[in-house]
Amino acid sequence: MLSWISSGAFSTQQQFPSERDLENAFKVSRMTIRRALSELVEEGYLYREQGRGSFVARPRLEHQLGRLTSFTEDMKLRNLATDSIILNRTVVNDRDVAKRMGISDEDKFVRLDRIRLIGDQPAAIQATFVRHVLAPDLVDQELVEGSLYRTLEVIYGLEIGHAEQAIEAKPADEYEAEMLKVSRYSPVLALERLTFLRNGEPVEFVRSTFRGDRYRFVVALKR
């Protein structure tokens, strides 16, 4: 509603109209103005100082703040051509993954093994485990826009909420070396991600291995 003002011509470096001014200018109540301004602050376009006023922040970030994106979406953001080879789709049990999710050993997963390409070079291998109850026929489902997340959202109506992600550096093992076409022991990024629905239920666990020289993780943080 108000976002236009800042995105557009207003990009000076300094003072922004006061809330009372905007209230008059836009003929809406002050609470509404404040909600809109809060969003702009949240997105990093403005900052406010009590008693002084609101100011336009210096423009920022190639990346959104602590935002969860899939590999596909991430690459699209950076305008990199991406492709993905599906090695396997199976329904499996996995005690390890079940434990990580805090669910029963009996629960099945749809396991998806993929190689991720940037351009036509392998950049990562990924093993994804989606809870079978939540996406029953995922094994033979075409992926929406090639993206698992989009598929979960569009086909299964699952609302993805948040994730916890851990990253570490380790030497490539034999399998990884072969798949990524790097020499053994060369540094790779090992990523584990546990994804939850909006209600806090776990949906997905991903184990990925990225080539150290082809991929870097960028993340925005706020204090």
Add this chain to the structure above:
Amino acid sequence: MLSWISSGAFSTQQQFPSERDLENAFKVSRMTIRRALSELVEEGYLYREQGRGSFVARPRLEHQLGRLTSFTEDMKLRNLATDSIILNRTVVNDRDVAKRMGISDEDKFVRLDRIRLIGDQPAAIQATFVRHVLAPDLVDQELVEGSLYRTLEVIYGLEIGHAEQAIEAKPADEYEAEMLKVSRYSPVLALERLTFLRNGEPVEFVRSTFRGDRYRFVVALKR
């Protein structure tokens, strides 16, 4: 104000009192209730569905959502004893770093070289560049609680806003190998972080190298 309700005894798995109920129960207006609820949603304790109600989410996260913490603060969170050896404090020019910050080549930095210990083992080496104009006598300033961020906040009144952080895996070079006591070419995490004040001005640039086997990055993301 309201946070007690959820943090405390209310931790069932389901329905939360409606906004109208809470309004009566707490004798505050609905807008106030809604603001409080929004915070709880933001923090991941609740989720809401229009037309259905508010619900208690399954508890989450060892880590805060996309939060910026320093090494010291981070380790304190995880209850790990940490120490830090300061190798060097100098005032320098650095074209590279200046460029990354988008400021003039002429601007000086306070450069701080440190080795970070977990327990008594080296876990990382860090070179930190703080803009000299913003923290003039930082070179001979005692660090508040051993933390640079706390020092910037408390001594210099700088309000840290956000950061962009990139992580990649690479083989240790000769210097890193020696300092971290690992063999050459063993995998390490290279981290670069650019930190900004609330108004968007850059303050700090950090280049860190972490031992791959001693440190893993955990981050929470939301969709």
Add this chain to the structure above:
DNA sequence: AAGTGGTCTAGACCACGTT
């Protein structure tokens, strides 16, 4: 139809910075 969350209004008082 009734109950839920989502949005908005038109005021009020407070805390803080600047003058």
Add this chain to the structure above:
DNA sequence: ACGTGGTCTAGACCACTTA
């Protein structure tokens, strides 16, 4: 003293879900 953002009130109407 004045202008700023921060918080709150007591209502209203809308969109959506469930029965």
